[in-house]
């Protein structure tokens with residue numbers, strides 16, 4: 740098992756009001772699997788993803804990554820773990836605007852301590868894989884939305900993560916571009932030994948993934964088959 744959420748709950752407090760966003764969530768993610776988490780706006784999808792990525796802490800429950808209880812770790816430990824084992828893809832790419840595509844993809848490798856030539860070679864290889872060899876020296880503002888998201892995917896994969904967490908990766912793209920990005924993610928999942936958890940509103944995206952769960956009233960349910 741790669742990651743396990745055990746009875747994970749997250750409660751937000753606003754004055755004397757409580758909001759129980761996640762209620763005793765149990766979720767198991769196997770190495771190399773790919774799954775979608777769908778749910779209406781405000782159902783807690785991002786909250787769950789943030790807890791899984793150590794960006795937020797559950798109010799109660801455990802998050803176990805390869806046998807280690809990451810919800811108990813300190814911020815520094817979590818930051819190293821995220822850099823070495825996790826990749827993140829966001830709705831709005833979060834690329835650094837003043838750096839080229841190549842530099843953006845090389846960044847996590849440099850942070851992990853790789854030498855510049857090795858980081859650049861790996862970044863070039865990844866950009867080639869996502870079809871952007873010709874665009875490696877462009878800055879994000881000089882790329883289309885789909886191209887930016889491909890750079891973000893290449894960056895997420897830089898350190899060969901075991902798990903990629905994606906929050907609405909197609910949320911800002913038109914239908915055709917979104918479909919190309921989903922197809923790329925599915926191919927990468929099949930090629931690499933990387934697991935993908937994708938939070939999405941996009942039913943077409945979810946339909947392409949082998950497993951879909953719905954977050955509803957703070958709980959995860961297998962998705963009803965669409966008839």
Ligand SMILES: Nc1ncnc2c1ncn2[C@@H]1O[C@H](COP(=O)(O)OP(=O)(O)OP(=O)(O)O)[C@@H](O)[C@H]1O
Nearest residue numbers: 751752758760778779780781782783784785786787
């Ligand atoms: N830091 C916070 N403090 C208080 N409430 C919060 C906080 N973060 C999120 N919430 C609330 O928790 C609920 C779940 O938010 P979350 O962003 O996880 O939902 P979501 O399913 O990802 O929504 P969307 O699809 O719109 O992005 C919402 O009602 C939100 O207002």
